[in-house]
Structures are given as structure tokens and as C-alpha cells.
Amino acid sequence: MSEPHEIYQCQTVNCGCLYDPSRGDRRGKVAKGTRFEELPETWCCPVCGAGKRMFRPLTGPGSVKDEEGFVES
């Protein structure tokens, strides 16, 4: 299992698909252990088809919580 800041979530409304590097994306032909940053720019969300840009990490810099000014606990 990866750390929350390494897991990225699709922000398309009602999608919420998670990219977990420890699992990769078998159907998208992405090997386990591939970090989100290493995904090709052509990679897209396996659920809703959105591009890489729609993804944010679960926590840490760039996360939704981070931008809303929540204090990380």
C-alpha cells in the first residue's frame, strides 16, 4: 500500500477514481510501482477517461485539502 500523498484521485465530479502506484493500472498497461509522476502524458483515468491533469494527491502539496486551506492532522 502506498502513502496517501503518493495516491492520486480523479477530480471529475462523481468519478473519484484512485491511482495507487503500488497497484499500477493493468488495463492501461502501467506496471505496479509506477509513480503518478512517471505516467505518460497520454495516460487517462480508467473510469471516466479524464486526462492526468484532473488528478490530485490525497494529501500534501497539490491536494484538494491543501488548496482549501485545511490543516493536515
Add this chain to the structure above:
Amino acid sequence: MEPLQIAPGIYSVGVRDWTIRDFHGYSTDLGTTYNAFLIVDEQVALIDSVKAEFADELLAHIARVIDPRRIDLVVSNHTELDHAGGLARVMHRIGEEKPLYCSKMGAKNLARHFPRKWNYRAVGTGEELRLGRRTLRFLETRMIHWPDSMFTYVVEDGILFSSDGFGQHYAGPETFDDETGERILPHAKKYFANILLPYTGLIEKLLQQVEALRLDIRMICPDHGVLWRKDPGRILEAYRTWCRQEPGRRAVIVYDTMWHSTEKMAAAIHEGIAAEGVSCRPMHLRAFHRSEIVTEIFDARAVVVGSPTLNNGLFPTVADFLCYLKGLKPQNKIGAAFGSYGWSGEAVRLIEEELERMKIPRIQEGLRVPFVPEGETLEACRAFGRAIGRAVVESTAVPA
């Protein structure tokens, strides 16, 4: 019903479901329709299917126009089973090897519903398919409202097959908007409020995209309800307005009650809201279906939620309703909570927590009354209502 020719060589071959009253939790008091369309050209195309149990009726309709085995290809605009359920039966009848056009996500999602390996042809926005005299052009509408959703446009006839978009759960003798007139719009609005509301941002972009494409849209054919033939611009304009989610000078009181105490509070709060000149409807959760309530809330500025405290928690219908409303992500609302309780009284706080999760700002602190409201506490309810009424007046335009 006879299949109806909606344009030369294009037939409406779908079915009416007169008796359905609960469409996955959406109340369909007049039933609904599952529309499907047959285009007879050099190649014969079937646009969409119907719910599985109506597949034979669909095939019977097709058979009155043409032998179903003469269908050359199927277009599946949306994987949800009210439109794709009949595919198994249809493909079996017309030939399992026939090409099945759908979006990339459609191919993925259909494969997860149907074990049979069909001849999927994934198409993307702008791709075209020539049938003979006519051309089909595809437009992906991802997440409106499923990842697989798409529209199919017939270039030469200016017909947009819009899947769930612009649909209404309505079954009647009519086929077209000119036959129903304006009274179809509330059904379209209910559909929008209950199915499409979370996606208004995406729909706005889609409408802009359609505008930029400068498509000559002469008819919009959704997969539910009547077809927009007389004035497709009317429903496009309505969608543009609805996407803005601009609230009217209205409030809705949603509540349930055990021994009429929360109900008495609702009545007094209603009095207060109305006294400020705000149109308001109290809606008992076991008298109104949740999808009716959401339709009412769609037009309102204030959502006022009342619940008794049952076993230290929310009354179950209130929890159900809040869960439903949260998923629809309504915008531009303000809210307040109230409720009668016996001794612990957690419900009001729990409602407020849910409203906060929905980013619905609180007009004022929730109002709790122990056991039965009377005299002074009823007066407090009226004052509570008046404060809500003023907040609505201050934040909405004067009704036209």
C-alpha cells in the same frame, strides 16, 4: 404501438413503460419511455436499445419497419441498463457479429455488463460513420451522466440523439413537444434536478461545445419522454438556465415527525417564512417522494431540514434524504435545521453537519425544542422562520 416515422427513413421504435412508478429511487408517477431509433439507409442502424424486459417489444416494433436481421449496426450511446439491457436480445436476433458503435468507455462498460465478446467499434468526438445518404457524427459526453455517455448526430437531417440528455420520465400518448406544449417542462426539470444536477459544470461546457460546432439542430431525440421537434432551442435554453442553479425567492421545509412535534415546529417556521413574503412549501418526507422534494429544492434558496431525535440519531427518512441531496451537490443554497427531541436531541446537530459537508451555509443556529412545542417555543419557531425568510429575501432577486 406503431413505430412512428419521425423523419424520412427514421423511425421511433422504442417502448412506453406505463406502469413503472419507481425508477431506481426516482418517482415516475406517469411511467417513462425507453426510446430507440431505427435509421433505414443503405446501411440500417439501430440507435440505442431498451430495458431488457422490453426487448421483444422493441424487436416487434422494428419488425413492422424492416426485418431486424437487416440491421447492419447498432449505436449504444449509454451503457445504463434502461438503454442497453435489451442489447443481449437484440444482438442475438440481428447477428452477434454486427458492429456495435459506442464510446471507448462504452466498450469497457458494456463488456462489464455482457459476457459475450461483441464487435465493439469505439468512436470518439467528431468521428463519422456513413450510412449511405446519411452520416452519423459522434460526440462524447463523458460523465453526463456516465463515463460512457455520448450523443449521436445525424448530419443531413439535423437530428441529435441525446441519450439521457434533455430527457423526461414521462409516458403519455404524445411523441413530440408540440403535442404536450409547455407542460412537459416540469418533467424535464425534475429529470435535470434528480439526475443531472451534479454535472452542471460539465453540461455548461458541453452546451458551449455544441454551440461552437454550429450544428444545425432541427430535432433533439432523448431516450426518455417526448422528442423536441417543434422547438429544440427551448430545451437547450432551459438547460442553460438550469445549469446556473439560480435560486428563486423560495424556501423548502423538509421534515419528518414522530408525535407531530417536529411537524408543529415546521408549521410555525412556515408561518414565519411566509410572513416575510417568501414562497415556501413544507414537505413531509413520508408524504412527498425524495425526487419531488429535490425538484422543489432546485428552485429554492433555503433548505430547512427538521428531524426528531430517534435513538440518539436522525430519523431514518431524514438521513436518507440528506444522503440523496448530498450526492446531487446542489449549489447556491442556504440552510437551517430544527427538530423536537425528548432527552438527548442529537438530530439537529447531525443535520447541520451534513449541511456543512454540502457546503450549504447555515442561516442561523439550529432550533431544538424538548418534547411538544407550545406558546413561547412556537413563537421561537416563527421568529426562526422569519429570520430564514429575511435571509432569502436579502439574497435573491425580486420574483418576476
